[in-house]
Amino acid sequence: MxxxxxxxxxxxxxxxxxxxxxxxxxxxxxxxxxxxxxxxxxxxxxxxxxxxxxxxxxxxxxxxxxxxxxxxxxxxxxxxxxxxxxxxxxxxxxxxxxxxxxxxxxxxxxxxxxxxxxxxxxxxxxxxxxxxxxxxxxxxxxxxxxxxxxxxxxxxxxxxxxxxxxxxxxxxxxxxxxxxxxxxxxxxxxxxxxxxxxxxxxxxxxxxxxxxxxxxxxxxxxxxxxxxxxxxxxxxxxxxxxxxxQNKYNSLVKVKDELEKKINKVRAGRPCQRGWSKFEMSCYFVSTKRKNWTLSREDCIAEGADLVIIDSRDEQVFVNGLMTLRLNVWIGMTDSVTEGTWTWVDGTPVTTTYWEAGQPNSHKGGQDCGEIMQRSSGVETWNDETCSYVQKYICEQ
Known part of the structure; x- marks a missing residue:
């Protein structure tokens, strides 16, 4: 080439x-x-x-x-x-x-x-x-x-x-x-x-x-x-x-609030059944049986009620007075869904609290249910306890 x-x-x-x-x-x-x-x-x-x-x-x-x-x-x-x-x-x-x-x-x-x-x-x-x-x-x-x-x-x-x-x-x-x-x-x-x-x-x-x-x-x-x-x-x-x-929901919420007002008026004049104690518009019952937190709530629901929800100081004093001295009973709050975030049984967050000093402490990491401890004086009587513990409970209707 x-x-x-x-x-x-x-x-x-x-x-x-x-x-x-x-x-x-x-x-x-x-x-x-x-x-x-x-x-x-x-x-x-x-x-x-x-x-x-x-x-x-x-x-x-x-x-x-x-x-x-x-x-x-x-x-x-x-x-x-x-x-x-x-x-x-x-x-x-x-x-x-x-x-x-x-x-x-x-x-x-x-x-x-x-x-x-x-x-x-x-x-x-x-x-x-x-x-x-x-x-x-x-x-x-x-x-x-x-x-x-x-x-x-x-x-x-x-x-x-x-x-x-x-x-x-x-x-x-x-x-x-x-x-x-x-x-x-x-x-x-x-x-x-x-x-x-x-x-x-x-x-x-x-x-x-x-x-x-x-x-x-x-x-x-x-x-x-x-x-x-x-x-x-x-x-x-x-x-x-x-x-x-959302708009429909807001409308339903307004209707629900109006119905609740009407129901509250009806409840205010309604007497409680035998064995129940009345406070404002609700009736309360202290059980004679001892059960864990879940079974206690099922019993309350069977009676057309639920574990008690305490949202005022007067109600806390009233519930404390229903129990005998040194008695511990279940109430309707838990943090089993998210540790440290306490909610009532109706899904609302716990905002008004009456914890005993040093509580809740989730002792050993297994205390996810709330109880009230009867005291002769003071209203700070709440405590967290293991949900499987067997004791009495209070229903609210």
Whole structure:
């Protein structure tokens, strides 16, 4: 292959590779949304609100997780691109060095060829001179006896010419060796060119793979964007329904409050059944049986009541007066759902408290139910106790 054809082919392949690596890679960071989470409709307001909040949190976590995965994929592709660019730069430098070496060897080969031609011409000239002298020597042979001295000179000249001929033959062999060396160097350059072309093809394959991965990521991103828009639409619809339910709930609360006022008026004039004690609008009963907190509450519910709820100082004094001295009884509060957060059996938080000094202390970590301890004086008589403990209880109706 001619040196000019090798050089042109190498540069064309180089430019094609450079164009593919520089202009085709373009990743964008995007946060990725999540998949659809179905929300159950028709629940009460509190359950619907909790479901919506859980859906929103789930959506945010999945979106962040997908964003991290896409970011990791983008970083890996960017790192691979940098490695490919570094390899391309190294190959370009090696090509330049090989081109310089090839040019230097070509110049040296031309110089040797010119020298060889000059020496060949000189050899031909010397050969012609030798032939002329040989003819003159033949002509002078007849007068050898008279020209002995001239004959010796001619013999010396002949020997010198023979020596020159041998030197020219040796230089010819050296030029032949140099020619073989140049041919070997040309073959090595051809091998290097083939290796570079193979590396270029491998880089092109890697680039095509990265382009395919980029297209797949773009398709996934578009799909997730559509899912996000659909979830946003569903969320907005659920939000509107929630607001409508909230309005209905507020209306029901107003109706409930009005009904409670009417019920309280009725209860205020209603007498308690036998064995029950009346205080304001409620009736109270101190059991004669001893049970754990859960079974005590079941007994109260069976009577149409529940464990007592104490929400005022007067009621605390009244309940304390119903019990005999030093008697401990169950009342309707517990922190079994969340440790340290006490609530009444009707779900309302305990805000007005009458804990005994140092209580509640959740002794050994298992005291989750409330009791009242009868004292002759003072109203701070509440204590936390293990719910499985068996004792009496007070119902409120």
């Amino acid at each position: 001619d040196s000019m054809e090798i050089d042109d082919s190498f540069y064309i392949n180089k430019n094609l590779l450079k164009e593919g690596l520089v202009t085709k890679v373009d990743f964008q960071r995007r946060k990725q949304p999540s998949r659809c989470v179905t929300v159950c409709l028709g629940l009460l307001c509190a359950v619907l609100l909790a479901g919506n909040i859980g859906q929103f949190i789930y959506y945010e976590i999945i979106s962040q997780f997908q964003g991290v995965r896409l970011q990791d994929s983008y970083d890996a592709s960017a790192a691979e691109r940098k490695q490919l660019e570094a390899k391309l730069s190294n190959l370009t430098e090696e090509k330049g060095q090989l081109q310089q070496s090839y040019t230097a060897l070509t110049t040296e080969r031309d110089e040797f060829r010119a020298s060889f031609n000059n020496l060949t011409n000189e050899n031909n000239q010397l050969q012609a001179s030798y032939n002329t002298i040989k003819r003159e020597s033949d002509q002078l042979q007849t007068s050898f006896n008279n020209m002995q001295k001239s004959h010796n000179n001619l013999t010396s000249t002949k020997d010198q010419l023979q020596t020159n001929y041998r030197n020219l033959q040796r230089e010819k062999d050296e030029f032949q060796t140099l020619s073989i060396t140049l041919r070997a160097n040309r073959d090595q350059l051809q091998s290097n060119y083939s290796s570079l072309k193979k590396n270029k093809d491998q880089l092109q394959i890697s680039y095509n793979t990265m382009s395919t991965s980029k297209d797949d990521l773009q398709i996934r991103y578009n799909s997730l964007t559509n899912d996000k828009d659909r979830l946003q639409s569903s969320y907005n619809s659920q939000q509107n329904e929630k607001e409508q339910l």
